[in-house]
Amino acid sequence: xxxxxxxxxxxxxxxxxxxxxxxxxxxxxxxxxxxxxxxxxxxxxxxxxxxxxxxx
Amino acid sequence: xxxxxxxxxxxxxxxxxxxxxxxxxxxxxxxxxxxxxxxxxxxxxxxxxxxxxxxxxxxxxxxxxxxxxxxxxxxxxxxxxxxxxxxxxxxxxxxxxxxxxxxxxxxxxxxxxxxxxxxxxxxxxxxxxxxxxxxxxxxxxxxxxxxxxxxxxxxxxxxxxxxxxxxxxxxxxxxxxxxxxxxxxxxxxxxxxxxxxxxxxxxxxxxxxxxxxxxxxxxxxxxxxxxxxxxxxxxxxxxxxxxxxxxxxxxxxxxxxxxxxxxxxxxxxxxxxxxxxxxxxxxxxxxxxxxxxxxxxxxxxxxxxxxxxxxxxxxxxxxxxxxxxxxxxxxxxxxxxxxxxxxxxxxxxxxxxxxxxxxxxxxxxxxxxxxxxxxxxxxxxxxxxxxxxxxxxxxxxxxxxxxxxxxxxxxxxxxxxxxxxxxxxxxxxxxxxxxxxxxxxxxxxxxxxxxxxxxxxxxxxxxxxxxxxxxxxxxxxxxxxxxxxxxxxxxxxxxxxxxxxxxxxxxxxxxxxxxxxxxxxxxxxxxxxxxxxxxxxxxxxxxxxxxxxxxxxxxxxxxxxxxxxxxxxxxxxxxxxxxxxxxxxxxxxxxxxxxxxxxxxxxxxxxxxxxxxxxxxxxxxxxxxxxxxxxxxxxxxxxxxxxxxxxxxxxxxxxxxxxxxxxxxxxxxxxxxxxxxxxxxxxxxxxxxxxxxxxxxxxxxxxxx
Numbered sequence: 183x184x185x186x187x188x189x190x191x192x193x194x195x196x197x198x199x200x201x202x203x204x205x206x207x208x209x210x211x212x213x214x215x216x217x218x219x220x221x222x223x224x225x226x227x228x229x230x231x232x233x234x235x236x237x238x
Numbered sequence: 239x240x241x242x243x244x245x246x247x248x249x250x251x252x253x254x255x256x257x258x259x260x261x262x263x264x265x266x267x268x269x270x271x272x273x274x275x276x277x278x279x280x281x282x283x284x285x286x287x288x289x290x291x292x293x294x295x296x297x298x299x300x301x302x303x304x305x306x307x308x309x310x311x312x313x314x315x316x317x318x319x320x321x322x323x324x325x326x327x328x329x330x331x332x333x334x335x336x337x338x339x340x341x342x343x344x345x346x347x348x349x350x351x352x353x354x355x356x357x358x359x360x361x362x363x364x365x366x367x368x369x370x371x372x373x374x375x376x377x378x379x380x381x382x383x384x385x386x387x388x389x390x391x392x393x394x395x396x397x398x399x400x401x402x403x404x405x406x407x408x409x410x411x412x413x414x415x416x417x418x419x420x421x422x423x424x425x426x427x428x429x430x431x432x433x434x435x436x437x438x439x440x441x442x443x444x445x446x447x448x449x450x451x452x453x454x455x456x457x458x459x460x461x462x463x464x465x466x467x468x469x470x471x472x473x474x475x476x477x478x479x480x481x482x483x484x485x486x487x488x489x490x491x492x493x494x495x496x497x498x499x500x501x502x503x504x505x506x507x508x509x510x511x512x513x514x515x516x517x518x519x520x521x522x523x524x525x526x527x528x529x530x531x532x533x534x535x536x537x538x539x540x541x542x543x544x545x546x547x548x549x550x551x552x553x554x555x556x557x558x559x560x561x562x563x564x565x566x567x568x569x570x571x572x573x574x575x576x577x578x579x580x581x582x583x584x585x586x587x588x589x590x591x592x593x594x595x596x597x598x599x600x601x602x603x604x605x606x607x608x609x610x611x612x613x614x615x616x617x618x619x620x621x622x623x624x625x626x627x628x629x630x631x632x633x634x635x636x637x638x639x640x641x642x643x644x645x646x647x648x649x650x651x652x653x654x655x656x657x658x659x660x661x662x663x664x665x666x667x668x669x670x671x672x673x674x675x676x677x678x679x680x681x682x683x684x685x686x687x688x689x690x691x692x693x694x695x696x697x698x699x700x701x702x703x704x705x706x707x708x709x710x711x712x713x714x715x716x717x718x719x720x721x722x723x724x725x726x727x728x729x730x731x732x733x734x735x736x737x738x739x740x741x742x743x744x745x746x747x748x749x750x751x752x753x754x755x756x757x758x759x760x761x762x763x764x765x766x767x768x769x770x771x772x773x774x775x776x777x778x779x780x781x782x783x784x785x786x787x788x789x790x791x792x793x794x795x796x797x798x799x800x801x802x803x804x805x806x807x808x809x810x811x812x813x814x815x816x817x818x819x820x821x822x823x824x825x826x827x828x829x830x831x832x833x834x835x836x837x838x839x840x841x842x843x844x845x846x847x848x849x850x851x852x853x854x855x856x857x858x859x860x861x862x863x864x865x866x867x868x869x870x871x872x873x874x875x876x877x878x879x880x881x882x883x884x885x886x887x888x889x890x891x892x893x894x895x896x897x898x899x900x901x902x903x904x905x906x907x908x909x910x911x912x913x914x915x916x917x918x919x920x921x922x923x924x925x926x927x928x929x930x931x932x933x934x935x936x937x938x939x940x941x942x943x
Contacts, residue, residue, distance in 0.1 A: 190368065193345065193348060194345060194368075197341050197344065198341075200341065201337060201338065201341045204337045204341075205334065205337065208333055208334060208337070213330065213333060214285060214288075215284075215285040215286055215287045215288065216287060217286040218266065218284060218285055218286030218287060221262060221263040221266060221286055222263065223263075224262075224263035224264075225263050225266065225267045
């Protein structure tokens with residue numbers, strides 16, 4: 183019973199953290215160009231630096 | 239490699255260009271690097287799904303500079319108008335609800351499992367409360383797509399699949415809340431959330447399919463040039479936007495420029511590439527008095543044109559209107575899922591109402607009866623039904639994509655599976671659509687002759703020269719060194735090689751498409767050009783016939799050219815068809831047949847939109863790509879039978895999925911109506927049926943063989 187008091191909040195927190203991460207990635211446009219993302223792994227020495235350019 | 243790290247006193251301007259021609263990782267890096275190396279460009283970011291590039295640049299750079307820069311890298315591009323640049327994707331608004339529903343379902347399930355495995359008393363009570371705290375806001379948020387659609391249907395006195403879903407979810411939530419408050423045994427939060435999560439997953443897959451329909455190709459009217467040089471009184475020349483042109487103006491069209499309006503040639507003689515309008519790649523020679531159309535490309539020499547029609551009155555816009563009207567005709571097609579839901583939704587309501595009434599009459603009490611009715615609503619939930627179609631279509635279109643065939647609309651697979659007659663356009667569809675030099679002549683050229691020809695061809699951007707250059711380079715020839723190279727508009731390329739005059743020019747007598755290679759002191763070569771049939775056409779036509787599809791040719795080209803192809807392929811043919819003729823031909827065929835149109839040009843646009851299903855080659859004009867349901871990127875014509883076979887396989891699997899989903903209901907519904915379904919059984923049965931449907935659909939991964 184005491185374990186539950188600790189584990190339930192932990193489980194909920196982890197779930198919420200995952201949800202927050204999902205929302206963040208959704209907002210930062212990571213789902214905008216799935217085809218592009220799939221293809222970009224083929225690019226050699228690809229620079230990640232300019233990827234944030236499409237934020238609205 | 240930051241070319242633009244200099245001081246940036248002014249804010250950067252953002253421009254979005256549509257680049258329909260890019261399709262792979264190589265294109266991404268070529269465009270991004272090439273653009274970033276330009277002075278004045280800060281960043282360039284490609285969006286491959288939308289086929290567009292977002293460029294942030296110095297405001298001093300004009301849009302046209304960017305377009306020409308991209309052209310130099312090797313990609314044709316067009317400025318996206320503000321209206322088109324907006325994102326209409328149906329996927330995005332569904333992703334957040336799906337995430338919330340999945341998160342909440344997982345967490346609530348955690349507590350439910352404890353309750354099922356025997357948690358009792360205050361622990362159960364506490365777990366129910368926590369579940370309620372998670373579930374109620376999650377349902378309120380994630381259920382909105384369904385609630386809104388259901389409310390819309392109910393308000394108009396109709397019903398759709400979303401009505402039983404919304405009813406089931408809402409009643410289950412309210413009952414569960416009541417149970418939680420009074421400390422009862424069962425709560426249904428998990429079932430309601432899982433239902434939402436599965437259904438949203440189906441909707442997302444469905445929306446992804448529809449999104450493909452819009453990838454990159456939407457700018458029909460932007461095919462016309464953005465503007466033109468207007469020749470004013472007294473010879474002044476200034477550039478004006480297409481919208482500002484009015485009939486009566488005189489515009490000057492340089493070689494290599496597209497027309498922004500319809501008109502008659504005043505002065506100058508040139509050749510025009512009308513492939514955008516007619517699909518015919520052979521240039522048409524026109525001189526004073528001849529009519530030239532919006533969107534055609536001036537190949538040889540500058541001409542002055544008196545504008546006769548602009549904007550909505552141009553031939554291009556007329557074709558666009560025909561296409562729109564034809565597409566609306568097709569949108570009356572009822573998708574298989576919609577037909578199923580029309581039968582299904584009333585049946586579910588009826589069953590739930592019957593169980594409620596039955597248990598009331600049997601004296602079970604209001605609460606007990608309501609619980610059973612909800613159980614019926616939830617267990618008959620169209621989870622598996624909602625997934626049956628989209629999962630199969632997504633798997634099949636993934637398989638087709640790997641085989642080089644793009645599916646732009648899921649319902650197209652349903653339509654393609656039922657066609658029994660194929661109409662093939664000639665140029666660019668049955669043939670490759672680009673003139674190629676006669677291979678016999680190419681191989682018989684001596685090495686020296688060939689290298690001179692290659693050098694001459696490389697100095698011209700004329701399509702014939704480019705084709706010749708490509709063919710010679712493919713034979714391993716190297717370009718010779720030339721002096722005094724000069725391209726004379728409408729004549730050819732002239733130069734000196736080892737002191738001798740050489741030329742690659744228009745033949746003296748015109749007979750088909752050909753060029754003359756003239757090297758002083760050597761015999762003159764005449765290199766004829768012909769449009770080759772696509773490889774594997776025999777196989778493809780035979781396989782189509784085997785699938786119960788007969789084929790014929792419907793072309794806008796002249797009779798002689800079409801008759802030749804008809805003779806080779808042995809197909810029935812109709813030539814000289816205008817876009818409206820094609821439309822009528824399809825309409826009359828549709829009296830008895832379901833028609834597949836295969837075409838590429840703008841002139842095929844209305845026909846592609848009218849036919850029951852349509853396929854365009856990847857080399858098609860953007861309009862063709864836009865109107866077609868399928869696009870195949872390889873040269874082989876085998877793509878046609880392959881797509882038809884995959885569509886038929888998809889329909890088989892969709893029907894099996896429906897059978898599985900309905901079979902599950904036939905077993906589950908009586909149990910639920912008998913009041914024997916506990917929350918755990920409902921949850922297991924529900925996800926079980928969905929998983930079976932998904933597994934069955936995965937068999938389609940090999941559908942495109």
